[in-house]
Amino acid sequence: xxxxxxxxxxxxxxxxxxxxxxxxxxxxxxxxxxxxxxxxxxxxxxxxxxxxxxxxxxxxxxxxxxxxxxxxxxxxxxxxxxxxxxxxxxxxxxxxxxxxxxxxxxxxxxxxxxxxxxxxxxxxxxxxxxxxxxxxxxxxxxxxxxxxxxxxxxxxxxxxxxxxxxxxxxxxxxxxxxxxxxxxxxxxxxxxxxxxxxxxxxxxxxxxxxxxxxxxxxxxxxxxxxxxxxxxxxxxxxxxxxxxxxxxxxxxxxxxxxxxxxxxxxxxxxxxxxxxxxxxxxxxxxxxxxxxxxxxxxxxxxxxxxxxxxxxxxxxxxxxxxxxxxxxxxxxxxxxxxxxxxxxxxxxxxxxxxxxxxxxxxxxxxxxxxxxxx
Amino acid sequence: xxxxxxxxxxxxxxxxxxxxxxxxxxxxxxxxxxxxxxxxxxxxxxxxxxxxxxxxxxxxxxxxxxxxxxxxxxxxxxxxxxxxxxxxxxxxxxxxxxxxxxxxxxxxxxxxxxxxxxxxxxxxxxxxxxxxxxxxxxxxxxxxxxxxxxxxxxxxxxxxxxxxxxxxxxxxxxxxxxxxxxxxxxxxxxxxxxxxxxxxxxxxxxxxxxxxxxxxxxxxxxxxxxxxxxxxxxxxxxxxxxxxxxxxxxxxxxxxxxxxxxxxxxxxxxxxxxxxxxxxxxxxxxxxxxxxxxxxxxxxxxxxxxxxxxxxx
Numbered sequence: 001x002x003x004x005x006x007x008x009x010x011x012x013x014x015x016x017x018x019x020x021x022x023x024x025x026x027x028x029x030x031x032x033x034x035x036x037x038x039x040x041x042x043x044x045x046x047x048x049x050x051x052x053x054x055x056x057x058x059x060x061x062x063x064x065x066x067x068x069x070x071x072x073x074x075x076x077x078x079x080x081x082x083x084x085x086x087x088x089x090x091x092x093x094x095x096x097x098x099x100x101x102x103x104x105x106x107x108x109x110x111x112x113x114x115x116x117x118x119x120x121x122x123x124x125x126x127x128x129x130x131x132x133x134x135x136x137x138x139x140x141x142x143x144x145x146x147x148x149x150x151x152x153x154x155x156x157x158x159x160x161x162x163x164x165x166x167x168x169x170x171x172x173x174x175x176x177x178x179x180x181x182x183x184x185x186x187x188x189x190x191x192x193x194x195x196x197x198x199x200x201x202x203x204x205x206x207x208x209x210x211x212x213x214x215x216x217x218x219x220x221x222x223x224x225x226x227x228x229x230x231x232x233x234x235x236x237x238x239x240x241x242x243x244x245x246x247x248x249x250x251x252x253x254x255x256x257x258x259x260x261x262x263x264x265x266x267x268x269x270x271x272x273x274x275x276x277x278x279x280x281x282x283x284x285x286x287x288x289x290x291x292x293x294x295x296x297x298x299x300x301x302x303x304x305x306x307x308x309x310x311x312x313x314x315x316x317x318x319x320x321x322x323x324x325x326x327x328x329x330x331x332x333x334x335x336x337x338x339x340x341x342x343x344x345x346x347x348x349x350x351x352x353x354x355x356x357x358x359x360x361x362x363x364x365x366x367x368x369x370x371x372x373x374x
Numbered sequence: 375x376x377x378x379x380x381x382x383x384x385x386x387x388x389x390x391x392x393x394x395x396x397x398x399x400x401x402x403x404x405x406x407x408x409x410x411x412x413x414x415x416x417x418x419x420x421x422x423x424x425x426x427x428x429x430x431x432x433x434x435x436x437x438x439x440x441x442x443x444x445x446x447x448x449x450x451x452x453x454x455x456x457x458x459x460x461x462x463x464x465x466x467x468x469x470x471x472x473x474x475x476x477x478x479x480x481x482x483x484x485x486x487x488x489x490x491x492x493x494x495x496x497x498x499x500x501x502x503x504x505x506x507x508x509x510x511x512x513x514x515x516x517x518x519x520x521x522x523x524x525x526x527x528x529x530x531x532x533x534x535x536x537x538x539x540x541x542x543x544x545x546x547x548x549x550x551x552x553x554x555x556x557x558x559x560x561x562x563x564x565x566x567x568x569x570x571x572x573x574x575x576x577x578x579x580x581x582x583x584x585x586x587x588x589x590x591x592x593x594x595x596x597x598x599x600x601x602x603x604x605x606x607x608x609x610x611x612x613x614x615x616x617x618x619x620x621x622x623x624x625x626x627x628x629x630x631x632x633x634x635x636x637x638x639x640x641x642x643x644x645x646x647x648x649x650x651x652x653x654x655x656x657x658x659x660x661x662x663x664x665x666x667x668x669x670x671x672x673x674x675x676x677x678x679x680x681x682x683x684x685x686x687x
Binding site for chain 1 (some may be wrong): 391397420421422423424425426427429430431432434454455456459460461462463464465466491492493521522523548552554555556571572573574575578591595596619634635636637651659
């Protein structure tokens with residue numbers, strides 16, 4: 001009834017109360033703790049930190065709890081909180097070559113300096129529901145053999161290729177050159193790679209996955225190889241002007257993916273391997289890989305390639321990757337639109353009346369025509 | 375004021391927010407965009423819209439503009455679909471009550487700032503008032519050309535041929551222009567502008583309005599403005615002049631004519647009633663003793679809600 005959109009105040013208050021109760025669920029079951037979410041739903045937490053663009057495991061766990069497990073809603077809570085935080089400055093670039101690696105795999109070499117480190121992965125598990133988890137088994141007594149941590153350096157695969165000159169060098173940029181920040185300046189086009197990567201890092205995992213997949217199926221082929229995927233802990237450093245040197249603020253866990261792409265060369269550039277880059281908070285390999293593939297796709301212009309596919313279209317990709325924006329605009333259709341609908345109602349009624357009038361007039365003309373012919 | 379207090383190991387505690395939620399630096403950034411918008415009427419100024427605590431599409435652009443211009447002495451009116459008590463209007467009003475602690479009102483004439491979605495109040499606004507619109511898609515050319523790079527160029531070159539062709543094709547196909555809301559206008563004889571999805575009924579009010587009009591699009595990160603008394607012309611042709619919607623009945627509750635009406639379905643047997651979309655205008659007229667043809671109908675009591683100004687504060 002119409003009344004439903006009137007007197008909204010009490011309705012909203014009651015809806016909030018009901019939501020809070022539904023969120024809590026059956027009170028005879030203990031409530032989730034943030035430690036449980038952060039510790040046992042690490043992939044959810046990582047996704048929420050990445051798309052929420054804020055690294056804090058406990059806040060992400062809180063957001064997931066508050067959002068009843070809706071990860072986009074949780075990322076939105078993180079974003080809204082993030083905008084209220086003061087900014088002290090920008091950290092120095094993280095050095096993933098100095099990562100404390102927990103997992104590192106390369107698909108392009110059988111073995112390489114530093115070795116292949118499988119680490120925690122679903123890659124080789126058989127997807128059989130483990131009913132022991134449903135029972136009381138909490139899995140805590142599993143003995144795990146791990147290789148001792150060594151100081152052996154773990155150079156990036158792209159650096160190994162780079163020594164031979166087989167892959168395009170990383171672009172050299174002045175360390176003092178400003179880096180774009182689309183949370184401070186509105187995105188405008190053409191967008192340089194720094195902004196594109198920032199946008200992808202905050203972008204929706206599903207959207208990037210679908211775009212990356214489309215490039216594998218012929219919509220803008222990039223011939224990718226997973227040069228390297230590494231996951232682990234890196235230090236975040238901040239250059240303190242007052243001190244004159246950089247101090248470590250803490251560590252974050254990131255997944256880095258370097259895609260190595262075949263490139264035939266053009267009149268502009270010699271044949272060489274080219275790069276696609278992905279970096280995300282936490283262990284989110286699916287997104288890091290997708291990001292690297294989409295990044296490479298969007299570089300068609302600088303490499304003198306042809307633009308033929310959606311994944312190459314910078315404006316299309318960057319304008320639709322943000323799931324907080326997307327979900328807002330799609331879901332806002334739930335808000336009342338009856339003023340505009342009234343205008344459309346009026347128009348459709350008028351146009352229908354005109355259509356029927358015309359048809360009636362045509363039919364009369366037609367009959368008269370036939371009679372005349374008889 | 376601090377936004378949140380963070381101690382070493384604990385989660386942040388919700389503390390006081392800055393006046394009207396946004397920090398002062400952000401407000402200054404938004405005000406600069408507003409000033410630029412006023413200086414170039416109808417031009418879409420890019421601004422670094424922030425993530426707000428309500429979703430994109432719920433009025434984040436309007437909320438940021440309002441937050442940037444509100445002062446402690448302002449009195450805010452918040453409407454959605456012309457009404458003060460639709461759910462989102464209620465929600466956004468309480469947001470500013472909470473974060474700015476300012477006075478709010480349902481009465482158009484009492485407000486200094488009016489934030490709206492989809493309507494312009496029926497009562498003419500004054501020089502002392504600012505009207506803030508929530509805008510979903512600020513680009514009037516967007517559905518003719520999806521690329522921002524292209525549409526910006528078209529505005530720069532004042533190349534609006536595509537829009538005229540669209541309107542012409544409407545007439546050729548349907549006999550009239552099939553745009554009923556978000557009807558494009560030309561501001562100060564320069565920029566074609568989307569007046570936000572208000573029904574075209576409201577377009578004449580935009581022209582030479584005494585109040586300052588500010589338009590905020592949060593997701594699309596654009597602000598634009600129409601300064602007081604600026605000429606705003608709805609696009610049309612000499613032989614097909616612009617026309618607004620006409621209702622053949624007056625408001626069922628207050629009998630007002632020449633106002634925008636909502637159609638209310640009363641039952642499943644075709645029972646309908648038309649009532650003022652601007653709920654404050656309707657209440658004021660009823661308080662003054664105006665009665666519509668259906669004011670005595672039992673359905674009217676339900677629709678009108680609590681009469682008079684009981685709900686206003």
